[in-house]
Amino acid sequence: MFNPFSVVVADYRRNRLLVGITLALIAIAVAIGVAVIAQERALRQGSARAADDFDLLVGAPGSPTQLVLTSVYLKLQSIPLLGGKVLAQAATATGVRYAAPIAFGDNHGGYPIVGTIADFASRGSALQPTEGRLFAKRGEAVVGAGVPLSIGAVIHPEHGQHHADEAEEHEHEHALTYTVVGRLPARYNVWDKAILVPVEDVWAVHELPTGHEAGSAQIGPPWTLDQLPGVPAIAVKPESVGAAYALRGKFRTSDSMALFPAEVLNELYGTLGDVRDLMSLLALATQALVVLAVLLALLVGFLARARQFAVLRAIGASPGYVFGVIWLEVSVLVAGGAVLGLLLGYGTSWALSGWIATRIGFALPLSMGFEELLLAASLAGIGLIIATLPAVLSLRRPIAEGLKA
Amino acid sequence: MDNSHLRVSDLRFRFAGQPSDLFHIAQLAIPRGRTVGIRGASGAGKTTLLHCLAGIEPVSSGSIRWGNDEISALPPAALTRWRQQRLGLVFQDFHLIEGLSARDNVLLPASFTAWKAASIVRERADALLRRVDIGSPGRAAELLSRGERQRVAVARALLFEPAVVLADEPTASLDPENRDTISRLLLDLVREHDATLIVVSHDTALLDQLDMQFELRDGALQMVEVAHV
Numbered sequence: 001m002f003n004p005f006s007v008v009v010a011d012y013r014r015n016r017l018l019v020g021i022t023l024a025l026i027a028i029a030v031a032i033g034v035a036v037i038a039q040e041r042a043l044r045q046g047s048a049r050a051a052d053d054f055d056l057l058v059g060a061p062g063s064p065t066q067l068v069l070t071s072v073y074l075k076l077q078s079i080p081l082l083g084g085k086v087l088a089q090a091a092t093a094t095g096v097r098y099a100a101p102i103a104f105g106d107n108h109g110g111y112p113i114v115g116t117i118a119d120f121a122s123r124g125s126a127l128q129p130t131e132g133r134l135f136a137k138r139g140e141a142v143v144g145a146g147v148p149l150s151i152g153a154v155i156h157p158e159h160g161q162h163h164a165d166e167a168e169e170h171e172h173e174h175a176l177t178y179t180v181v182g183r184l185p186a187r188y189n190v191w192d193k194a195i196l197v198p199v200e201d202v203w204a205v206h207e208l209p210t211g212h213e214a215g216s217a218q219i220g221p222p223w224t225l226d227q228l229p230g231v232p233a234i235a236v237k238p239e240s241v242g243a244a245y246a247l248r249g250k251f252r253t254s255d256s257m258a259l260f261p262a263e264v265l266n267e268l269y270g271t272l273g274d275v276r277d278l279m280s281l282l283a284l285a286t287q288a289l290v291v292l293a294v295l296l297a298l299l300v301g302f303l304a305r306a307r308q309f310a311v312l313r314a315i316g317a318s319p320g321y322v323f324g325v326i327w328l329e330v331s332v333l334v335a336g337g338a339v340l341g342l343l344l345g346y347g348t349s350w351a352l353s354g355w356i357a358t359r360i361g362f363a364l365p366l367s368m369g370f371e372e373l374l375l376a377a378s379l380a381g382i383g384l385i386i387a388t389l390p391a392v393l394s395l396r397r398p399i400a401e402g403l404k405a
Numbered sequence: 406m407d408n409s410h411l412r413v414s415d416l417r418f419r420f421a422g423q424p425s426d427l428f429h430i431a432q433l434a435i436p437r438g439r440t441v442g443i444r445g446a447s448g449a450g451k452t453t454l455l456h457c458l459a460g461i462e463p464v465s466s467g468s469i470r471w472g473n474d475e476i477s478a479l480p481p482a483a484l485t486r487w488r489q490q491r492l493g494l495v496f497q498d499f500h501l502i503e504g505l506s507a508r509d510n511v512l513l514p515a516s517f518t519a520w521k522a523a524s525i526v527r528e529r530a531d532a533l534l535r536r537v538d539i540g541s542p543g544r545a546a547e548l549l550s551r552g553e554r555q556r557v558a559v560a561r562a563l564l565f566e567p568a569v570v571l572a573d574e575p576t577a578s579l580d581p582e583n584r585d586t587i588s589r590l591l592l593d594l595v596r597e598h599d600a601t602l603i604v605v606s607h608d609t610a611l612l613d614q615l616d617m618q619f620e621l622r623d624g625a626l627q628m629v630e631v632a633h634v
Binding site: 001002003007009012013313314315316400 | 453456459461462481482485486488489490492494496500502503504505509513514516517518519520521547561562
């Protein structure tokens with residue numbers, strides 16, 4: 001047995017800068033690949049999870065993507081309104097557990113106020129409020145987990161997303177107040193920032209009929225057809241998968257479109273996947289180039305140090321010893337860089353996820369996947385194999401020739 | 406037969422592609438414990454001859470025996486082992502490993518065959534460092550003066566108490582004061598160990614202190630009569 005580590009460590013110590021740059025280059029190359037893969041997966045899983053609460057969406061004919069973005073991700077855009085008749089139909093159609101109107105317009109301190117029905121707030125009784133209860137009458141609100149309002153707080157909605165007519169706004173602010181009566185558990189999506197109120201209140205604020213006989217204080221279905229205003233979207237919870245397809249067919253008419261958000265997202269992933277493949281390819285190419293450059297630099301370094309290895313052989317080191325020194329010097333750098341890169345990649349992903357989540361409206365579930373581990377491992381593996389090249393080359397040179405170099 | 410008795414017979418060396426031998430040594434016998442100098446003009450082949458005697462450069466024909474070891478015929482692994490255990494090499498440019506301390510440089514040959522040097526070897530390294538007057542053995546090699554580096558190199562050559570010490574211009578890179586120090590140390594140490602020393606050098610002050618001198622000229626090794634004063 002021999003111990004090549006003292007020479008390895010001495011060589012590293014002598015070339016600290018080169019060692020540092022090499023490690024950093026390999027680590028960054030690996031980190032980019034890991035971050036791209038991990039981030040894309042997190043985005044895919046996170047966005048799919050956000051759509052879980054929306055099995056079937058019904059909206060006015062138009063852009064499916066817009067409808068999904070507006071309702072699932074609360075990226076409020078002006079979308080055409082759906083006639084009240086469709087809501088009345090949906091509420092009573094067979095196979096529907098609930099059909100919830102989703103009506104926007106107001107906000108409180110930047111937290112969107114969404115008018116809907118209690119069944120949607122509880123996702124058909126699947127969610128129990130963590131505090132308080134669901135809204136039970138006009139003027140009550142239940143807030144998402146991420147809304148910084150305590151139970152009992154009274155809020156004055158500000159009308160609209162932007163400052164419009166000052167006088168009108170003023171009027172609306174005083175028209176209505178909500179009292180927070182409950183808080184929903186976290187869903188890790190943008191709906192955690194929403195304030196849910198009876199849709200009737202939202203309609204009333206906009207001076208629309210409230211879906212019931214004038215003067216009625218009722219909230220939620222059944223609706224009175226001739227009192228129903230238009231709504232931007234209806235979230236339909238079907239009773240079964242079969243019912244979901246039947247309902248989608250039923251509401252694909254000239255007056256309405258019906259879609260599965262998951263399907264729309266799948267199309268987006270198709271595009272996203274292509275981009276991901278391209279980015280993966282770029283990351284992989286970057287890695288290959290970095291490793292190649294690093295190995296070339298190391299090879300040149302070893303050739304320049306041929307004399308050191310000749311001296312070692314001259315004073316009694318075996319070929320295996322010299323091979324071990326050179327192989328270890330390269331391998332430790334490549335493997336160390338790969339491990340550092342994994343950590344750096346996950347760290348970057350983690351930091352990015354927090355930042356991205358605040359702009360895309362859903363949490364990115366970060367996980368360690370097989371793909372990026374494979375990436376780092378195969379890079380390290382290739383490095384260990386390629387490291388034999390300078391090691392073998394150094395042994396082919398006669399000792400006496402190396403001493404003269 | 407003891408291990409430091411050199412016998413060379415019919416030794417020829419020719420570089421590949423050259424029409425004639427660089428040197429041809431018909432017979433050479435050097436008894437144990439002698440100190441021998443080889444001088445000669447640049448390009449005469451002194452260093453190559455030394456490398457042949459060290460088993461670093463394969464000979465074209467003939468035989469080199471150090472005691473019972475015919476190093477010109479040893480298999481590669483045995484030759485490597487012989488160099489580690491039986492040979493001490495001192496170079497003109499010291500060839501210490503920078504980044505290692507003086508002590509670790511002396512102990513380096515031990516790491517060729519052991520994970521950790523035996524305690525007796527480590528004690529020997531410390532004794533050698535004291536003997537060559539290195540005050541701070543923990544100091545990195547690159548921080549030592551040239552004279553100190555060559556002293557560490559001499560200590561490294563003697564770690565395994567070799568029967569043979571070969572030195573290639575050991576004083577050529579040093580100032581006059583350090584030349585004297587290294588010459589004296591080298592001679593004293595090989596005499597203390599009863600080793601055979603062969604020095605290739607231009608340094609007449611060093612050569613004059615040796616038992617025998619040869620000159621390599623026109624491919625032949627000739628004894629030089631030295632007038633010891």
